[in-house]
Amino acid sequence: MIGEAGHFALALGFVLSLALSVLPLWGAARGDAALTEAARPLAHGALLAVASAFGFLVSAYVANDTTVLSVVQNSHSLKPLLYKITGVWGNHEGSMLLWVLILALCAASVAAFGGNLPSAFRARVLAVLGWVLAGFLAFILLTSNPFERVWPPPPDGQGLNPLLQDIGLAIHPPLLYVGYVGTAITYAFAVAALIEGRVDSAWGRWVRPWAVASWSFLTLGIAVGSWWAYYELGWGGFWFWDPVENASLLPWLAGTALLHSAIVVEKREALKIWSVLLALLAFGLSLLGTFLVRSGVLNSVHAFANDPERGVFILGLLLFYVGGGFLLFALRAPAMAPAGLFAPVSREGALVLNNLLMCSLAAVVFLGTLWPMFADFLFGATVSVGPPFFNTATFPLVVPLFLAMAAGPLMPWKRAALWPAIERLWAAALAGLAGFVVALAIGGWNPLPLFGVAAAVWLIGAAATDIADRAGLGRTSLANAWNRAKGLPRAAWGAAIAHAGVGVCLLGISGMGFASERIAALSPGQAVAIGAYEWRLEGVRDAAGPNWTSRRATLTVLRHGQPYAVMEPERRFFPIGRQTTTEAAIRTNLLRDLYAVMGEEEGGRAVIRVHYKPLAPLIWIGAIVMALGGFLSLSDRRLRVAGGARRRAAAAGAPA
Amino acid sequence: MRRAALPAALAAALLLAPPGAGAVGNPADMLPDPAQEARARAIGRELRCLVCQNESIEDSNADLARDLRLLVRERIRAGDSDAEVIAFLRARYGDFVLLRPPFTAATAALWLSPALALAGGVLAIWLVRRRGGAAPAAPAPLSPEEQARLAALEGEARR
Numbered sequence: 009m010i011g012e013a014g015h016f017a018l019a020l021g022f023v024l025s026l027a028l029s030v031l032p033l034w035g036a037a038r039g040d041a042a043l044t045e046a047a048r049p050l051a052h053g054a055l056l057a058v059a060s061a062f063g064f065l066v067s068a069y070v071a072n073d074t075t076v077l078s079v080v081q082n083s084h085s086l087k088p089l090l091y092k093i094t095g096v097w098g099n100h101e102g103s104m105l106l107w108v109l110i111l112a113l114c115a116a117s118v119a120a121f122g123g124n125l126p127s128a129f130r131a132r133v134l135a136v137l138g139w140v141l142a143g144f145l146a147f148i149l150l151t152s153n154p155f156e157r158v159w160p161p162p163p164d165g166q167g168l169n170p171l172l173q174d175i176g177l178a179i180h181p182p183l184l185y186v187g188y189v190g191t192a193i194t195y196a197f198a199v200a201a202l203i204e205g206r207v208d209s210a211w212g213r214w215v216r217p218w219a220v221a222s223w224s225f226l227t228l229g230i231a232v233g234s235w236w237a238y239y240e241l242g243w244g245g246f247w248f249w250d251p252v253e254n255a256s257l258l259p260w261l262a263g264t265a266l267l268h269s270a271i272v273v274e275k276r277e278a279l280k281i282w283s284v285l286l287a288l289l290a291f292g293l294s295l296l297g298t299f300l301v302r303s304g305v306l307n308s309v310h311a312f313a314n315d316p317e318r319g320v321f322i323l324g325l326l327l328f329y330v331g332g333g334f335l336l337f338a339l340r341a342p343a344m345a346p347a348g349l350f351a352p353v354s355r356e357g358a359l360v361l362n363n364l365l366m367c368s369l370a371a372v373v374f375l376g377t378l379w380p381m382f383a384d385f386l387f388g389a390t391v392s393v394g395p396p397f398f399n400t401a402t403f404p405l406v407v408p409l410f411l412a413m414a415a416g417p418l419m420p421w422k423r424a425a426l427w428p429a430i431e432r433l434w435a436a437a438l439a440g441l442a443g444f445v446v447a448l449a450i451g452g453w454n455p456l457p458l459f460g461v462a463a464a465v466w467l468i469g470a471a472a473t474d475i476a477d478r479a480g481l482g483r484t485s486l487a488n489a490w491n492r493a494k495g496l497p498r499a500a501w502g503a504a505i506a507h508a509g510v511g512v513c514l515l516g517i518s519g520m521g522f523a524s525e526r527i528a529a530l531s532p533g534q535a536v537a538i539g540a541y542e543w544r545l546e547g548v549r550d551a552a553g554p555n556w557t558s559r560r561a562t563l564t565v566l567r568h569g570q571p572y573a574v575m576e577p578e579r580r581f582f583p584i585g586r587q588t589t590t591e592a593a594i595r596t597n598l599l600r601d602l603y604a605v606m607g608e609e610e611g612g613r614a615v616i617r618v619h620y621k622p623l624a625p626l627i628w629i630g631a632i633v634m635a636l637g638g639f640l641s642l643s644d645r646r647l648r649v650a651g652g653a654r655r656r657a658a659a660a661g662a663p664a
Numbered sequence: 665m666r667r668a669a670l671p672a673a674l675a676a677a678l679l680l681a682p683p684g685a686g687a688v689g690n691p692a693d694m695l696p697d698p699a700q701e702a703r704a705r706a707i708g709r710e711l712r713c714l715v716c717q718n719e720s721i722e723d724s725n726a727d728l729a730r731d732l733r734l735l736v737r738e739r740i741r742a743g744d745s746d747a748e749v750i751a752f753l754r755a756r757y758g759d760f761v762l763l764r765p766p767f768t769a770a771t772a773a774l775w776l777s778p779a780l781a782l783a784g785g786v787l788a789i790w791l792v793r794r795r796g797g798a799a800p801a802a803p804a805p806l807s808p809e810e811q812a813r814l815a816a817l818e819g820e821a822r823r
Contacts (some may be wrong), residue, residue: 243723360789364782364785367785368778368782368785371777371780376777379771379774387769389759389771390758391760391765392712392718392760392763392765393763393765394763395709396764405778527691529692615691
């Protein structure tokens with residue numbers, strides 16, 4: 009019964025979103041206020057329908073209803089409750105439903121918080137979101153019904169892939185999907201603006217909070233995924249350039265470019281056409297990610313389903329939305345006159361450079377990800393494109409990015425001189441040099457990570473310089489500067505913090521270059537050492553959980569010969585599905601990680617691999633700092649009160 | 665762990681299950697000389713485990729990956745240079761084994777993509793600016809009303 013109710017709710021959501029995609033557009037075109045205003049209740053109604061469908065699916069999982077195929081394939085009665093719930097989106101059908109739920113949530117929040125948008129514009133934005141919602145609900149209803157029944161019901165489910173039975177599955181996909189779906193909102197703003205044929209600074213002001221929110225969630229989602237891979241897969245790596253990771257990086261790069269170019273639209277009314285294009289592109293890349301994960305066209309460690317029929321459907325949706333967007337763009341863009349001229353060296357110029365580098369990076373990652381397919385198709389050649397390629401090819405683009413990122417925020421709008429901006433960065437440059445020397449003294453000569461450390465410290469220093477400079481530190485009394493710093497717009501703080509977060513993250517990545525690891529087959533009492541740390545195997549014993557059994561090693565960590573900590577890596581065996589996973593033991597102090605993994609046992613000896621990873625935690629802390637910068641910027645009063653005063657507000661030209 | 669030993673076709677059908685536990689490795693397989701072992705690892709990270717999804721032979725648990733790890737170490741012990749080891753494996757398994765694709769006709773555009781993207785972007789910016797420069801969009805001078813408002817706003821900003 010629950011299954012049918014869920015299926016019905018989905019169908020209801022589909023009908024409501026069809027209505028949402030047509031009626032408000034009609035109303036806005038004909039100036040019919042009632043139809044225009046129908047957008048909001050329709051968006052809320054669609055959310056209600058999709059949310060109940062999702063609720064029904066969750067309850068089927070919790071009750072372990074084995075008449076539902078999705079439950080049978082992905083759940084098991086012995087699974088802990090948390091994983092029964094998160095297992096809902098640990099598979100293709102359920103994750104698609106989560107995706108659509110978040111989309112409906114976003115549409116409803118535009119309806120709820122978009123009070124400052126002109127009614128017709130809001131109606132058009134919601135209508136575009138209605139198209140996307142309707143398309144993906146049709147996809148679910150026609151190809152991926154999560155409520156499919158199976159009869160007679162098997163006695164129990166087949167269980168969830170043990171790697172997914174982790175808290176990571178509770179956090180990573182929802183965060184990531186909010187980020188992905190957020191690009192649908194900026195897309196809807198872009199298409200609505202193209203329909204109206206007008207993009208002005210108010211558009212930049214409306215679209216920017218959504219771009220920032222989507223980017224912040226995407227940043228967090230990617231970071232959680234990377235952290236999850238780090239501790240769960242047991243390789244001790246944090247980024248593998250896997251196609252699916254790249255698929256999440258692509259909309260992130262486009263989103264980063266968009267949130268920077270939207271600043272220029274808002275403040276200077278330049279880059280308007282370009283920003284609209286970026287918004288279309290970001291959504292296209294986010295759909296491309298969905299396509300890659302679900303069609304099975306690429307070899308990836310986390311492909312979801314490889315069903316060509318579904319792939320073709322998503323490809324069709326992708327072509328429809330992106331192609332339609334570009335067609336509209338081609339028709340309308342030439343009519344949108346550029347305004348706000350600027351010299352190449354200026355804040356605008358720096359933001360254009362950001363966009364140039366971000367988009368070039370995206371192009372390289374895009375080509376690298378899809379090249380095995382292209383090469384096969386075009387040249388009949390089988391090639392692999394792996395981490396060594398990406399590291400080499402992105403390097404020349406990342407270096408200028410880090411250099412320019414520091415100077416950009418210090419430049420004035422319209423026309424600037426390069427030298428004064430660079431001159432103000434002397435302290436940051438000195439700090440970078442100091443970082444280089446310290447890292448050299450501790451870690452020894454290792455050029456790439458050393459320059460990474462220098463660049464990271466330079467970025468953090470430059471962000472501090474940005475704030476100090478705005479507060480007038482050195483030009484006014486300390487107390488006065490402090491007060492001015494406190495009074496700076498939150499968007500300014502947000503930008504500086506996000507830039508510093510990039511530095512923190514880079515510091516962590518550079519630290520990985522100094523990491524060391526040892527592998528040894530130990531019998532109880534024997535130890536393996538890295539630097540001041542020594543891991544002594546005390547013994548290996550059996551342990552058991554709700555749906556697994558394991559062999560767990562107890563390692564005493566000695567630091568300078570003194571007992572320091574106990575680490576217990578284990579190997580888990582999941583009888584349902586017959587899989588083994590390694591559970592790494594990690595001991596962190598937020599500045600370095602001790603990491604231990606257990607391998608196979610043979611003749612009373614256990615293979616133990618230990619890592620010493622200086623600065624590694626900063627990778628994820630840095631990403632969190634970046635996202636915090638984004639959220640801080642969202643809380644800026646100027647963004648919240650934005651829109652209402654369309655052009656008036658734009659004339660203020662407040663510092664950012 | 666046994667999963668990795670499945671034939672490639674079956675492994676591909678099991679896509680839903682990621683490769684599972686990372687290779688912990690066997691110390692017995694390692695070279696006694698740490699410098700040689702470090703070289704073997706660096707080489708191993710450039711080579712693809714042919715039956716896996718995008719994993720290097722150093723990261724993979726598959727039996728084939730282990731065979732390749734041992735092969736690399738054997739070549740190193742035999743005195744091959746890094747390039748010779750890689751060439752040996754390439755001759756045996758083709759370009760597919762290289763995670764860093766060689767520069768050939770089929771990958772030229774890929775390797776040149778950073779330069780092409782940058783050059784294309786710069787060209788586009790230059791074209792747009794040239795066109796924009798031809799069409800003067802100089803801002804109109806402020807009206808007295810706007811100037812008054814600007815003065816008021818500036819006063820507010822200084823406060």
